Amino acid sequence: MRCTGGDPGDAARSELKETLRALGYFLACLSQPAGDLDIAPAEDADLFIAAEVAAVADLSAEVRQLFLKPLAPFAYRPGQFINLRRAGGLVRSYSLASHPDDGDALELHVRRYENGAMSSWIFDSLEAGARVEIQGPNGNCFYVPQDGTQPLLLIGTGTGLAPLLGIVRDALFHGHTGPIRLYHGSRTADGLYLADALAALSARAPNFTYARCVSAGAANGDLRAGRADDLAFADQPALAGWRVFICGNPPMVASAKKRAYLAGAGLQHIHADAFEVRDLRRRPRT
16 A cells, blocks of 8 residues: 555565655555554556567467566566556466576466466467566565575476476576476476476586476376376475475465475475466356
8 A cells, every 4th residue: 555644664665665665655464553644545557567578489389488578677586476467457467487687578478278368368469569567576486595505396387387497597596506306297298388498407407307297198208197296295205404386276286385394394495376267167258
């Protein structure tokens, strides 16, 4: 919210950008005011900035890679997510696979959903040079360079790979030397996009290993049969001292968080983002 009179307290402003603090914004959930406040709702114009579509590419038949160039300074941690808004006001959230050291473009992975209003528009209409609006960054599922030797376990399904890729890139950028083990799962091998790039990254970084997992298919070469979370926990049954990142469909995320804790990972070391998707099966696209 915006404070137009009074003091909401330092804690309510400490996590915000300087520009938003200067405009009077604060986080109501953290506010402990000493007196009365005059408040107003947030203004969209303050929270969203313009961005230009720098490039689009198909990573698979169902996943499109989108590069956005913010038209104002935009700081983020790889693995966080942004809210993307198109003309007409439709908003969806997408995680960041990019790394700031690789340039100023933000990399998103967008899966096409049947009757999905935003994903259909991105696949069928959005082209390089178009303008959109973004807000963020949001979320706390990112790498913190506090212990470069701590083992990292990353489990993702579908486009849950996007934030995990950003986290892997950031860990390697900061010189992480502990094991980094990424498990990417899909129903079939067609859903395991960026496999060649991840295999090449594994070849360059000896401490990084990448497992391709299919829940409806047979093992073949480096392709493993089974759910990504099942295989990850079978390979790492004891997770005391590990940092765990889990991204993908909500049932898998909820189950894997519990399993990681029961395997010994501390709650403070379990980071997760569930990809909530509207149920569009019984509704026309709007």
